[in-house]
Amino acid sequence: MEKITSAKNQKIKQWKKLQTSKGRRETNQYVIEGEHLYLEAVKSAMILDTVVVTEKFLSKVNPAHLEQVILVTDDVMHTLSQTETSQGIFCILEIPEQRLPKTFNGKFVLLDGVQDPGNAGTIVRTADAAGFDGVIFGEGSVDPYNDKVVRSMQGSQFHIPIYRGNIRDMMGEFEYIYGTALDKNAKDYREVPQTDNIAVILGNEGNGVSSEVLEATTHNLYIPIIGKAESLNVAIAGGILMYYFV
Incomplete structure (x- = not known):
């Protein structure tokens, strides 16, 4: 040895x-x-x-x-x-070779510029726990095999496929695709159907989901804030939305 x-x-x-x-x-x-x-x-x-x-x-x-x-x-x-x-x-x-599916059937999380390793790893771990079918790291997102992401995933990368791709190129591939936004046209997430073939897009910690992506979604969703907090952490928001669609 x-x-x-x-x-x-x-x-x-x-x-x-x-x-x-x-x-x-x-x-x-x-x-x-x-x-x-x-x-x-x-x-x-x-x-x-x-x-x-x-x-x-x-x-x-x-x-x-x-x-x-x-x-x-x-x-x-x-x-x-x-x-x-x-x-x-x-x-x-x-690093496993994960080619994007030709057709997307199931539940997916798309990361649009999520840069914090702890957030990205927690989202993957939550997607694994919620029974989602994959997480796609879009352009501008942190490297999914960054050491801090790996520690935050806690082994979930062994259970759920992790892909990399251009989110803008796959906007038409899902039956329902939901962005997250705080604007007057967004819907309370509880108002949309709990269907199986969906994608949930989570955006950059500071800027949110890009406007180009938000314009191409089925609906954009928001999570009501009852107290005085200005906003939710992206990983927490992602967890709420993922479990809504379980």
Whole structure:
């Protein structure tokens, strides 16, 4: 079993590149870190290219992955870790090739410029919990395999397809497509039918859904605010809308 004791090792340098969008694009790989995500990957029968562990974590590795294991020292793991406290395991996976369906049947969430990694990951996790059929990251949205998005998804990327695409090009592909907006023409979300073949569009944290997209929807929806808050966080709003359509 290979053991790496220096952070200057070439493999360590290559793995560090996966912390950048450019590095992930060039290799088509991404990283999961920590016991929970490792166990979720095992449960979901994901193929792990490399499993990097410290001596302390070695006994927890599934026997099926021992050939992929590379041991590292605590100091090297600290170099690789993207959290303040290393969790002892760091796995490298292929980014799945998800081609957009030719026809969209089911329930989808479309992200139009959602840039906060925590919001994006929470939306994917909620879509998974609500039984949606996919999440599409549109132009201007955060990289779905950014480390903070991956941590927020909590393994939901193993359960629900994640796509990337131009939202404007797919506006006519859904039976019902709902934007989110705070304007006089928007409808209370509870007024639209709870149908199966739908898309819900969630927009940028500061600017919302783009006007070009809003003009091409079936309806634009709003969530009534009863108290004095100015608005809802996009991930919270997304959760309310997704569960309405369950």
